[in-house]
Amino acid sequence: MHRNPSRPMSPHLTIWKWGPHMLVSILHRVTGTGLAILGAGCFVWWLAAASTGEESYAYFVSWATWKWALIVPVGLSWALFQHTLSGLRHFVLDIGAGYELQTNKTWSIMTMVGALLLTAALWAFIYWRAAA
Amino acid sequence: MTMETPLSQVRGLGASGEGAKHWGLERATAASSLILLVWLGVSLLRLPDLSYLTVTSWMRSTLVAVPMLLLIFSVFWHLKSGLQVIVEDYVHEEGSKLLWIMVINFLSVFGAAIALFAVLRIAFAGTPA
Numbered sequence: 001m002h003r004n005p006s007r008p009m010s011p012h013l014t015i016w017k018w019g020p021h022m023l024v025s026i027l028h029r030v031t032g033t034g035l036a037i038l039g040a041g042c043f044v045w046w047l048a049a050a051s052t053g054e055e056s057y058a059y060f061v062s063w064a065t066w067k068w069a070l071i072v073p074v075g076l077s078w079a080l081f082q083h084t085l086s087g088l089r090h091f092v093l094d095i096g097a098g099y100e101l102q103t104n105k106t107w108s109i110m111t112m113v114g115a116l117l118l119t120a121a122l123w124a125f126i127y128w129r130a131a132a
Numbered sequence: 133m134t135m136e137t138p139l140s141q142v143r144g145l146g147a148s149g150e151g152a153k154h155w156g157l158e159r160a161t162a163a164s165s166l167i168l169l170v171w172l173g174v175s176l177l178r179l180p181d182l183s184y185l186t187v188t189s190w191m192r193s194t195l196v197a198v199p200m201l202l203l204i205f206s207v208f209w210h211l212k213s214g215l216q217v218i219v220e221d222y223v224h225e226e227g228s229k230l231l232w233i234m235v236i237n238f239l240s241v242f243g244a245a246i247a248l249f250a251v252l253r254i255a256f257a258g259t260p261a
Contacts, residue, residue, distance in 0.1 A: 033218060036211035040240075043207075044247045050187050051250035051257075057184040080169070087162055094159065125177070 020108035027112070028086040031079035039076050077122055082115035154213060161210035168203035188254050197255040201248060208244035212236060 016022065042064075049060035063069060089111055092098045098107060134141070145152065175196070179186055190196055215236045223229040 029218060032211075032214045036215050040208065040211055040243055044243050044250075047247045047250035047254075050184065050191070051253040054184045057187075061182075084166060084169075087166070091159070091162075 019105065020112070021104050024086050024089070024108040024111055027082055028090070031083040031086075034079050035076065035083055038072070039079065042072070042076065074119065074123060078115060078119040081118040081122075082111065085111040085114050085118075154216075158210065158213040158217070161206050161213065164206040165203070165210050168199060168206055171199055172203060188257075191251065191254045192257070194255075197251055200251045204244055204247045204251065208240050208247075212240040215240070 045060055046064075049056040064073065089098070089107055092107070098104055175190075176182065179190060191200065216233055219229060219232040219236065223232055
């Protein structure tokens with residue numbers, strides 16, 4: 001299948017006015033790609049290190065808990081929450097519900113607010129446990 | 133000659149002539165990954181710590197190792213399908229599209245294999261000294 005370059009292209013991202021539904025769609029793809037590459041990579045590293053022995057596990061932990069790299073676990077947990085919540089939104093859209101303009105906008109915003117709240121709650125819990 | 137109406141012949145096929153099955157599997161693995169990741173997250177938060185001994189002795193149990201294996205299957209299948217959709221949507225040249233999908237397939241199977249082997253290795257290793 002060849003694309004005919006003389007045919008017009010859909011205007012795509014550059015021309016539309018940004019809205020929450022558009023942002024949440026892009027976020028779903030960005031977080032999904034990030035989780036698939038960085039998230040799965042770290043997950044495989046964690047398992048491989050645990051199966052290799054105490055030394056390689058300690059090496060993994062030294063990276064995973066390094067304070068200057070904390071953006072990675074925090075970012076990955078946010079990405080997972082965002083992708084999960086917008087994924088749940090997609091399940092609703094897949095059955096044909098939630099396309100009314102206001103409903104669609106509301107739930108788009110809710111996935112983003114929810115992801116931030118869940119990330120904050122998770123790390124508050126982790127810090128509270130570490131301090132206790 | 134087929135007795136099917138033209139509409140029923142094309143229903144579910146889309147412009148590429150395939151993909152309905154891929155679409156369904158992406159949703160199915162999304163649902164199974166969701167269940168298994170909630171299990172993993174809750175389990176990890178319930179462990180006293182994430183030290184080597186705690187994690188490996190926890191993963192040695194059948195009721196942990198088996199869900200872990202299922203989680204790896206589910207998550208890697210889902211990420212393979214998802215990355216494929218990204219490539220299909222944004223890479224327009226047929227040759228490089230095929231190449232990228234092959235790279236995605238190879239790397240996701242490779243990653244899944246390492247993860248599966250690691251879980252089995254921990255599970256079968258026996259109690260450390």
